[in-house]
Amino acid sequence: xxxxxxxxxxxxxxxxxxxxxxxxxxxxxxxxxxxxxxxxxxxxxxxxxxxxxxxxxxxxxxxxxxxxxxxxxxxxxxxxxxxxxxxxxxxxxxxxxxxxxxxxxxxxxxxxxxxxxxxxxxxxxxxxxxxxxxxxxxxxxxxxxxxxxxxxxxxxxxxxxxxxxxxxxxxxxxxxxxxxxxxxxxxxxxxxxxxxxxxxxxxxxxxxxxxxxxxxxxxxxxxxxxxxxxxxxxxxxxxxxxxxxxxxxxxxxxxxxxxxxxxxxxxxxxxxxxxxxxxxxxxxxxxxxxxxxxxxxxxxxxxxxxxxx
Amino acid sequence: xxxxxxxxxxxxxxxxxxxxxxxxxxxxxxxxxxxxxxxxxxxxxxxxxxxxxxxxxxxxxxxxxxxxxxxxxxxxxxxxxxxxxxxxxxxxxxxxxxxxxxxxxxxxxxxxxxxxxxxxxxxxxxxxxxxxxxxxxxxxxxxxxxxxxxxxxxxxxxxxxxxxxxxxxxxxxxxxxxxxxxxxxxxxxxxxxxxxxxxxxxxxxxxxxxxxxxxxxxxxxxxxxxxxxxxxxxxxxxxxxxxxxxxxxxxxxxxxxxxxxxxxxxxxxxxxxxxxxxxxxxxxxxxxxxxxxxxxxxxxxxxxxxxxxxxxxxxxxxxxxxxxxxxxxxxxxxxxxxxxxxxxxxxxxxxxxxxxxxxxxxxxxxxxxxxxxxxxxxxxxxxxxxxxxxxxxxxxxxxxxxxxxxxxxxxxxxxxxxxxxxxxxxxxxxxxxxxxxxxxxxxxxxxxxxxxxxxxxxxxxxxxxxxxxxxxxxxxxxxxxxxxxxxxxxxxxxxxxxxxxxxx
Numbered sequence: 001x002x003x004x005x006x007x008x009x010x011x012x013x014x015x016x017x018x019x020x021x022x023x024x025x026x027x028x029x030x031x032x033x034x035x036x037x038x039x040x041x042x043x044x045x046x047x048x049x050x051x052x053x054x055x056x057x058x059x060x061x062x063x064x065x066x067x068x069x070x071x072x073x074x075x076x077x078x079x080x081x082x083x084x085x086x087x088x089x090x091x092x093x094x095x096x097x098x099x100x101x102x103x104x105x106x107x108x109x110x111x112x113x114x115x116x117x118x119x120x121x122x123x124x125x126x127x128x129x130x131x132x133x134x135x136x137x138x139x140x141x142x143x144x145x146x147x148x149x150x151x152x153x154x155x156x157x158x159x160x161x162x163x164x165x166x167x168x169x170x171x172x173x174x175x176x177x178x179x180x181x182x183x184x185x186x187x188x189x190x191x192x193x194x195x196x197x198x199x200x201x202x203x204x205x206x207x208x209x210x211x212x213x214x215x216x217x218x219x220x221x222x223x224x225x226x227x228x229x230x231x232x233x234x235x236x237x238x239x240x241x242x243x244x245x246x247x248x249x250x251x252x253x254x255x256x257x258x259x260x261x262x263x264x265x266x267x268x269x270x271x272x273x274x275x276x277x278x279x280x281x282x283x284x285x286x287x288x289x290x291x292x293x294x295x296x297x298x299x300x301x302x303x304x305x306x307x308x309x
Numbered sequence: 310x311x312x313x314x315x316x317x318x319x320x321x322x323x324x325x326x327x328x329x330x331x332x333x334x335x336x337x338x339x340x341x342x343x344x345x346x347x348x349x350x351x352x353x354x355x356x357x358x359x360x361x362x363x364x365x366x367x368x369x370x371x372x373x374x375x376x377x378x379x380x381x382x383x384x385x386x387x388x389x390x391x392x393x394x395x396x397x398x399x400x401x402x403x404x405x406x407x408x409x410x411x412x413x414x415x416x417x418x419x420x421x422x423x424x425x426x427x428x429x430x431x432x433x434x435x436x437x438x439x440x441x442x443x444x445x446x447x448x449x450x451x452x453x454x455x456x457x458x459x460x461x462x463x464x465x466x467x468x469x470x471x472x473x474x475x476x477x478x479x480x481x482x483x484x485x486x487x488x489x490x491x492x493x494x495x496x497x498x499x500x501x502x503x504x505x506x507x508x509x510x511x512x513x514x515x516x517x518x519x520x521x522x523x524x525x526x527x528x529x530x531x532x533x534x535x536x537x538x539x540x541x542x543x544x545x546x547x548x549x550x551x552x553x554x555x556x557x558x559x560x561x562x563x564x565x566x567x568x569x570x571x572x573x574x575x576x577x578x579x580x581x582x583x584x585x586x587x588x589x590x591x592x593x594x595x596x597x598x599x600x601x602x603x604x605x606x607x608x609x610x611x612x613x614x615x616x617x618x619x620x621x622x623x624x625x626x627x628x629x630x631x632x633x634x635x636x637x638x639x640x641x642x643x644x645x646x647x648x649x650x651x652x653x654x655x656x657x658x659x660x661x662x663x664x665x666x667x668x669x670x671x672x673x674x675x676x677x678x679x680x681x682x683x684x685x686x687x688x689x690x691x692x693x694x695x696x697x698x699x700x701x702x703x704x705x706x707x708x709x710x711x712x713x714x715x716x717x718x719x720x721x722x723x724x725x726x727x728x729x730x731x732x733x734x735x736x737x738x739x740x741x742x743x744x745x746x747x748x749x750x751x752x753x754x755x756x757x758x759x760x761x762x763x764x765x766x767x768x769x770x771x772x773x774x775x776x777x778x779x780x781x782x783x784x785x786x787x788x789x790x791x792x793x794x795x796x797x798x799x800x801x802x803x804x805x806x807x808x809x810x811x812x813x
Contacts, residue, residue, distance in 0.1 A: 069509030
């Protein structure tokens with residue numbers, strides 16, 4: 001969609017909608033799309049968020065799972081829905097900041113608007129508590145003497161670790177794991193030396209079996225205050241992910257405002273904070289549209305740079 | 310064993326919701342089992358989408374209850390119609406139908422029911438005591454062991470599924486090929502997706518399963534619509550002497566114990582299904598009997614042997630599933646999909662990370678057996694009436710559930726197109742005698758096999774010597790080679806496929 005048609009749709013939608021819409025909206029049930037199967041961290045967070053939002057908006061918010069291609073399927077469908085705000089997506093931003101770089105997809109960043117982020121993704125490098133190393137520096141130190149193995153989950157974390165390994169002169173073999181569920185047994189069984197974790201570590205660090213060696217996110221996690229980020233360690237890489245409420249471009253301003261205030265309400269709701277921080281160890285935040293639009297484009301540019309190497 | 314978790318599990322198993330869920334599963338299974346032509350895997354593949362709205366514990370117990378119900382229900386049509394509701398109850402018909410003809414249909418049905426329930430409960434208890442230590446050992450298994458075991462399971466299942474070796478290879482090969490569709494799990498590059506975003510995660514398992522198993526079976530059934538079974542049916546009358554008595558019970562009890570043992574052993578091996586179990590048990594009972602000539606003429610022991618083994622296979626097939634995450638047959642493979650829908654990875658870590666769930670499922674399985682006894686005992690006459698429902702009523706209903714179940718998956722019309730494609734494929738495979746069981750198991754195992762094989766090759770850095778430190782992996786590789794050689798040898802020498810029955 002180019003800018004002119006975008007403007008035209010916005011205009012048409014605004015004209016068609018009666019002015020009184022702001023307060024009455026929504027007048028019928030809403031649909032929250034989740035781009036992953038039921039049961040994952042996005043789904044768990046999304047379902048609680050939906051419950052909190054429906055209290056605020058006074059209409060039911062139905063959760064629909066559209067799994068496939070790390071949310072690429074859900075974004076493709078979302079792009080083709082009517083931009084009336086009744087259908088919105090809740091999920092991470094990697095399907096926009098990363099997937100299009102390596103896979104041909106039918107959507108782009110400009111097809112959507114990023115209304116509000118309510119939680120920050122926690123990407124980390126983990127290892128087993130029974131290994132002779134536990135910090136990232138110790139891993140590098142050990143790797144200078146010994147052959148090492150790393151378990152990846154996305155081509156992005158693989159690219160980052162590969163370039164750090166080259167920089168530090170490590171002899172590293174990298175294996176795929178097919179997700180957090182496949183990563184855990186490899187790390188705990190010490191089949192691999194260290195691994196990427198998108199959040200699975202929340203399940204295994206409290207028992208003391210798994211240690212977080214470093215965070216790949218831009219900032220330290222409040223739940224592991226002593227673990228540094230890669231950037232702090234002197235490697236200029238990060239994987240940022242924001243759990244965001246996303247609508248197709250062209251939703252009327254009043255409707256967007258209603259959705260944003262519902263999200264803001266959720267970010268202070270005890271039920272949402274309990275689940276998100278307590279069960280998944282994702283810090284709850286509220287980041288408005290202006291900052292999120294900027295974030296998504298900044299992360300995309302940075303990711304393109306990493307993947308170009 | 311963690312007793313807090315066991316207590317909590319028992320408490321959860323006794324809620325009203327679980328009674329309704331599991332009872333519903335058993336009831337549905339019983340009905341499906343009674344109707345010849347509607348098989349267990351058809352029912353499970355249609356029922357998985359229905360479990361979306363249940364808690365994981367109830368969803369899984371519902372599906373297992375359904376499996377158990379089909380195994381018990383299939384005896385009803387075997388005894389009354391001489392047409393087993395499941396292939397695995399064919400051995401039951403050998404003695405059940407003659408006994409019913411002799412004016413004792415109710416006794417035969419009661420023997421079948423009691424053998425089913427006892428076999429089921431005992432095998433479930435064995436599962437509970439075997440799966441837990443097994444899962445502990447299995448935690449030591451790395452990618453090498455998993456790759457070797459998966460390879461072995463694939464060859465074993467292919468070899469036992471009947472048909473010619475080459476047709477088996479073709480079916481398995483097609484399954485492996487279609488299993489590679491989707492994003493590459495390391496580089497994220499699309500493979501064979503032809504630009505369809507929907508194919509990025511591969512062909513949806515539910516569409517492939519419902520298509521090849523359920524919908525295609527309805528095509529086959531509609532072809533056979535003219536098959537008339539009304540005149541074969543035995544009518545049930547109320548007769549005071551037509552019921553199971555304590556002397557009969559005492560006579561068949563040792564047979565039931567033996568049948569359970571055989572069924573559990575067969576079920577725990579990947580690839581061997583309840584049909585193998587029930588026929589093996591029947592054969593052993595006949596050999597052990599003092600008067601073997603009475604078998605086939607209405608011998609109660611024949612019914613007891615077949616039904617106890619048939620039912621014991623169902624829980625036993627979960628031993629490799631819960632222990633290793635490897636499905637022993639198609640029904641167990643479909644359960645992996647059901648677990649995945651609820652965000653749970655089946656395997657040794659399930660016991661460690663989610664013991665409450667596993668204990669709850671065990672408790673639910675015991676509950677399912679008891680519900681099955683109650684339903685079967687008091688509803689015997691009602692279920693017997695189901696044998697009269699004509700296929701032209703059954704088929705359209707099943708077709709509707711196939712399509713509705715697919716729509717619930719959220720793949721839209723794309724899912725329906727895939728479903729239809731696989732229904733046609735399944736129909737052709739059944740028509741030309743290619744093993745769809747081999748096809749489906751290969752399709753389901755391929756992503757796991759690929760990942761583990763890839764990990765093994767990368768981690769070993771291409772060094773074969775690493776296998777010398779991995780005796781379990783080495784053992785299974787040897788088994789795979791032996792199985793392959795034997796299969797090839799037998800089919801070349803005799804020109805005939807090795808004996809076997811469908812793996813479900």
